[in-house]
Amino acid sequence: MLRAHVTVPASTANLGPGFDCLGLALELHNIVELTALDNGLEVTIEGEGAAWLPRDGTNLVARAADHLWRQAGRRPAGFRLRITNRIPPGMGLGSSAAAILGGLVAANALIGEPFSRPEILRLAYRLEGHADNAAVALYGGLVVVSADGDEVLVDTIDVPPLRVALAIPGVQLSTRAARAALPAQVPLGDATFNIGRALFVARALQSGDYERLERAMVDRLHEPYRRPLIPGFDAAKQAAREAGAAAVALSGAGPSMAAFAPGGHAEIAEAMKAAFEANGVKCRTLVLAADRKGTVIITR
Numbered sequence: 001m002l003r004a005h006v007t008v009p010a011s012t013a014n015l016g017p018g019f020d021c022l023g024l025a026l027e028l029h030n031i032v033e034l035t036a037l038d039n040g041l042e043v044t045i046e047g048e049g050a051a052w053l054p055r056d057g058t059n060l061v062a063r064a065a066d067h068l069w070r071q072a073g074r075r076p077a078g079f080r081l082r083i084t085n086r087i088p089p090g091m092g093l094g095s096s097a098a099a100i101l102g103g104l105v106a107a108n109a110l111i112g113e114p115f116s117r118p119e120i121l122r123l124a125y126r127l128e129g130h131a132d133n134a135a136v137a138l139y140g141g142l143v144v145v146s147a148d149g150d151e152v153l154v155d156t157i158d159v160p161p162l163r164v165a166l167a168i169p170g171v172q173l174s175t176r177a178a179r180a181a182l183p184a185q186v187p188l189g190d191a192t193f194n195i196g197r198a199l200f201v202a203r204a205l206q207s208g209d210y211e212r213l214e215r216a217m218v219d220r221l222h223e224p225y226r227r228p229l230i231p232g233f234d235a236a237k238q239a240a241r242e243a244g245a246a247a248v249a250l251s252g253a254g255p256s257m258a259a260f261a262p263g264g265h266a267e268i269a270e271a272m273k274a275a276f277e278a279n280g281v282k283c284r285t286l287v288l289a290a291d292r293k294g295t296v297i298i299t300r
Contacts, residue, residue: 031084092251098137164259165266244263
């Protein structure tokens with residue numbers, strides 16, 4: 001009996017102006033254990049979302065695993081999935097990408113790893129529709145990615161040790177709804193503004209330059225359109241800045257917010273929480289270090 005044990009980190013994508021092309025992996029992990037069986041399907045879930053996530057073939061981890069096996073032309077007669085979720089689903093922290101990668105990477109390991117990591121990323125991109133969270137979670141650290149059609153360009157950027165303060169408000173905001181809020185076209189000036197600022201965000205994180213990060217982490221392509229969907233967003237952002245954050249950005253499609261600073265992360269997180277709750281929105285917080293390992297496989 002073969003078993004694959006996979007850990008996949010959370011991710012905060014976009015990082016302000018780096019829409020769909022920048023992201024940072026975080027030290028918060030989902031765990032997938034996949035075991036080959038003689039027949040049938042068993043799914044158990046613990047942790048975040050355990051009360052409502054499906055425990056059958058429609059589970060996203062199971063669907064991803066099955067997709068890879070179909071691509072490989074090899075599938076076990078049955079399998080058991082044990083999923084431990086620590087990444088809150090639907091909160092802009094890469095939970096869908098983590099589920100997809102957990103299924104793909106574990107399924108790949110179970111049949112001898114016929115697919116390379118770049119091929120795994122392309123499969124994840126096709127399943128999720130965008131590659132930023134998947135690339136970040138797969139490789140770890142700060143990642144830059146560009147995807148178009150079947151071509152996915154990806155690279156990692158070394159960054160010094162850093163921590164991120166996260167506010168996770170109790171707002172229901174699906175990725176589909178957040179994407180639907182975006183315009184089909186944007187002004188050329190906004191596009192060029194974001195290109196330049198995204199380059200400076202990457203450089204600032206690489207060098208640990210929080211003064212530069214403060215000036216660079218400004219967005220015109222997605223945050224202005226998504227802000228109205230998140231009650232308390234502006235107040236939380238202002239509170240984080242007043243508490244010492246150098247830069248604050250919507251995490252992925254939201255509703256979570258990520259604050260960057262050289263220190264005082266717990267105080268910054270609490271300030272964001274208080275601001276949300278003053279606006280009638282429940283909120284929880286996390287302070288997480290950057291994850292440098294990405295997706296890790298242990299096969300027994």
